[in-house]
Each structure stands twice: as C-alpha cells, then as structure tokens.
Amino acid sequence: MAGIYLHIPFCKQACHYCDFHFSTNTSKKNEMVEAIKQELLLQKDYLSTHQLDTIYFGGGTPSLLSEAELSSLLDTIHRLFAVDKKAEITLEANPDDLDKTKLQQIKSSGVNRLSIGIQSFYEPHLKFLNRAHTSAEAERCVLQAQEIGLNQISIDLIYAIPYQDHSIWQTDLQKALALHPQHISSYCLTIEDKTVFGKWLQKGKLNQIEEDFAAEQFEILLQTLADRGYEQYEISNFCLPNQYSRHNSNYWRGEPYLGVGPGAHSFNGSIRQFNVSNNALYLKSLAEHKIPFAVDELSKTDQINELIMTGLRTKWGCNLQKLQESFQYDLYLLNKNYVDQLIAEGQAVLQEEQLILTNKGKLLADRIASDLFVVEEIN
Structure with a gap:
C-alpha cells in the first residue's frame, strides 16, 4: 500500500x-x-x-x-x-x-x-x-x-x-x-x-x-x-x-508515499524528495511543467537509522529481524550491553525480535534512538 x-x-x-x-x-x-x-x-x-x-x-x-x-x-x-x-x-x-x-x-x-x-x-x-x-x-x-x-x-x-x-x-x-x-x-x-x-x-x-x-x-x-x-x-x-x-x-512503517505541494516530502523506500518551501517558486516551476525538488538518496546507514528512529516511536517497536534481513545488521549483538541496560532499567523490552520502549523509555525515546544510531557508514 x-x-x-x-x-x-x-x-x-x-x-x-x-x-x-x-x-x-x-x-x-x-x-x-x-x-x-x-x-x-x-x-x-x-x-x-x-x-x-x-x-x-x-x-x-x-x-x-x-x-x-x-x-x-x-x-x-x-x-x-x-x-x-x-x-x-x-x-x-x-x-x-x-x-x-x-x-x-x-x-x-x-x-x-x-x-x-x-x-x-x-x-x-x-x-x-x-x-x-x-x-x-x-x-x-x-x-x-x-x-x-x-x-x-x-x-x-x-x-x-x-x-x-x-x-x-x-x-x-x-x-x-x-x-x-x-x-x-x-x-x-x-x-x-x-x-x-x-x-x-x-x-x-x-x-x-x-x-x-x-x-x-x-x-x-x-x-x-x-x-x-x-x-x-x-x-x-x-x-x-x-x-x-x-x-x-x-x-x-516505511511505506512509500508521494508528497505534493510546496514543502512536501516524498519517499519511495530509498530516496527522499523535498519540494521547495516557496509558494512563488513552486507556482512558477509548475507553470513550466517542472517540479522544484531536491533529492536525498538514503545510504544503508541512513535507512538503518530511520528504521530505528521510527520503530522505537511505535507500539510495535524496532524490528530487529527486518534490520537483519534487509541490511545484515544485528542491532542487539552490536549494542548488547546498552540494550540489556535499557531492559534492566525498565525502559525497554524484547518481544519476538522487536525492541519496544516502555512508558518510562518513551520519555527518552529520542535519546535512546540516538544512542543506537549507526555512526560510521555501512557498505
């Protein structure tokens, strides 16, 4: 869909x-x-x-x-x-x-x-x-x-x-x-x-x-x-x-979407488009049958981090199996001490390959996601 x-x-x-x-x-x-x-x-x-x-x-x-x-x-x-x-x-x-x-x-x-x-x-x-x-x-x-x-x-x-x-x-x-x-x-x-x-x-x-x-x-x-x-x-x-x-x-969940209008974003799975946030420029370009947008091609690291960030915000959590199957990235193995600490402190739980934040963890969701982000580019 x-x-x-x-x-x-x-x-x-x-x-x-x-x-x-x-x-x-x-x-x-x-x-x-x-x-x-x-x-x-x-x-x-x-x-x-x-x-x-x-x-x-x-x-x-x-x-x-x-x-x-x-x-x-x-x-x-x-x-x-x-x-x-x-x-x-x-x-x-x-x-x-x-x-x-x-x-x-x-x-x-x-x-x-x-x-x-x-x-x-x-x-x-x-x-x-x-x-x-x-x-x-x-x-x-x-x-x-x-x-x-x-x-x-x-x-x-x-x-x-x-x-x-x-x-x-x-x-x-x-x-x-x-x-x-x-x-x-x-x-x-x-x-x-x-x-x-x-x-x-x-x-x-x-x-x-x-x-x-x-x-x-x-x-x-x-x-x-x-x-x-x-x-x-x-x-x-x-x-x-x-x-x-x-x-x-x-x-x-990372489903594709098309964004239209000035300032709108689009996503097809690996590439994001960002329409210009300027009404006059948008109108001028479309009058010439052109779409004024910039493209951001997401690297493997970008896609991993996005799945971590968006997943942790939801009740379904971050899908560790999807990270492994799509990017050969084992989040738990590479962050075992930190994840175990989150679990011990009551900020997260592991359920069927899903890392899910508790109410206590949701208060710190942005920080936790940032701590789990991949810093170096993965090929």
Whole structure:
C-alpha cells in the first residue's frame, strides 16, 4: 500500500509555535490547487503499481479549500492513481472553518476522516498560541461532524503550555474525552527558532519549556488516556481499539508515499524528495511543467537509522529481524550491553525480535534512538 500527502500552504493567521511552511496570503489559492494537480500528473508514476491506501490533506490549513477545490484535487487523484475503495481520506481542519455546511461539503467530497487542530480548550492558552478559534467553536464542530456522520475524528492537543500547575491540562484532556473522538494526537510545545515563540525566547520575553513540567504532563496524558481505553500506538498518537491512523502508521512503517505541494516530502523506500518551501517558486516551476525538488538518496546507514528512529516511536517497536534481513545488521549483538541496560532499567523490552520502549523509555525515546544510531557508514 502507499499514500499521497497534499500540502496546502495557507493559513488565516500564524500560530506562535508553528514552523511549517504556509502563507497567510490566500490570493493564489486557486492557482495553487491547479499547480498541485499539475504536479500530481507529473508524478503519476512515482508510486509505480502501488495502490493508494491513504490520502492526507495537511498544511497549512486544508479546511480553507472550497468544496470545488477539494473535489477537484480528489477527482484528479482518482483519475491518475489506483485508489482502494476503503482508502482513508483525511483532512486537517481548524474549528473556526467548520460549520454544518462546510462539514457536509467535506463529507460529500469523499473525505472520511477529520483531524481537528483544537490544541486547548482554555481560552487564555488559545490566545497565547494565537489560535483563531474559541473553546466553544472547538466543541461545537466536533459534535456537528458527528451529527452528520463524519465519525472518524482525531483531535490535536498541545501539552507543556506554561502554567502554574497541571489543572488546565487535566481539564483539556477531560473535555477532549467527553467528545469521544476515535483518535487523539498530543504534542509537547516546542520552541522553534523561526517562530514567534522563538523570537520571544531570544528577546527574553519567554522562557524555555521546563523538561520536568513537560514530562509530568506527558505522564498525565499516558495515564488518563489509558484509563479511558485509548492505546498509545506511537509516542504522540492514541486511539480507541483498531482506530489507528493508517496514514501515520504507514509512515512509521516505511511505506512509500508521494508528497505534493510546496514543502512536501516524498519517499519511495530509498530516496527522499523535498519540494521547495516557496509558494512563488513552486507556482512558477509548475507553470513550466517542472517540479522544484531536491533529492536525498538514503545510504544503508541512513535507512538503518530511520528504521530505528521510527520503530522505537511505535507500539510495535524496532524490528530487529527486518534490520537483519534487509541490511545484515544485528542491532542487539552490536549494542548488547546498552540494550540489556535499557531492559534492566525498565525502559525497554524484547518481544519476538522487536525492541519496544516502555512508558518510562518513551520519555527518552529520542535519546535512546540516538544512542543506537549507526555512526560510521555501512557498505
């Protein structure tokens, strides 16, 4: 199976934490849709004979697309690619874009899964993050989506937003759970250099996120969702039984995908493509029937490290057998002392050729993966 990711590079306003590629000038939106359709045509052979299992509209804010624009993109995909009849078709959306009419249009277009960027239900936190919606709008749009039959819903939440205690975070989780979403994605607030928060940090107007505070909120997240029957199948992603995001799961398992739009990435197993993160240059190039991208051919070492990193983030763990069969790399033998130490300290377990992090280990997932990375190039 394979997937297509469409990057829609427009937003109403810039969230203070976001470093994704987007523009708040939507005057070229229709032109951008036509350019993305042109890229889909030029890239129609990228996925070879793979059937599409997932289609994902990300951004940016894809819910800014009109019904005609959204339908046009999906029609183009169905014309150029073999799409599974039960494909997961996800659209990222902001609550302020979603009323009953918009939701009905989204459903009619063929979208069957919504990923709603709520982030918090606490008004001062929404203002701090520079979100455009209110808490009431967030709750309303989820209920309305469920009313019209859009029942595959994921909610995004941000934790470690500075506050005197954990009460707001606990309330956010309870309000999210009261809406009964099938899926919750929750990310730690990070401060990136080129964002508003990054500039505030440089000027001393904002403090760095406290690691202990973030870790405590992560532990609250794990316990609260586990108590309500949600399974953590990746560090930041939780779902009710068998409600995994196929798009996310395929990415972590190394399945091929085509990314279209400015700033999008593609992966075919051994090569990554990176589209230029510049709307004007992207539009100019596609008008000339060219795709402005850079290519990164992954070495054997790169591929091993990527399997380690992505595998350790998931409930399925790092597949030691796959590393051995695909790259003749015995991770356990070459890192026996370190792996045994992780197991002894309760940070990991070995189950049927899978190295799986425990909840304790997930707090240190990036560091553990880095410690296991291959440093020298393997031929």
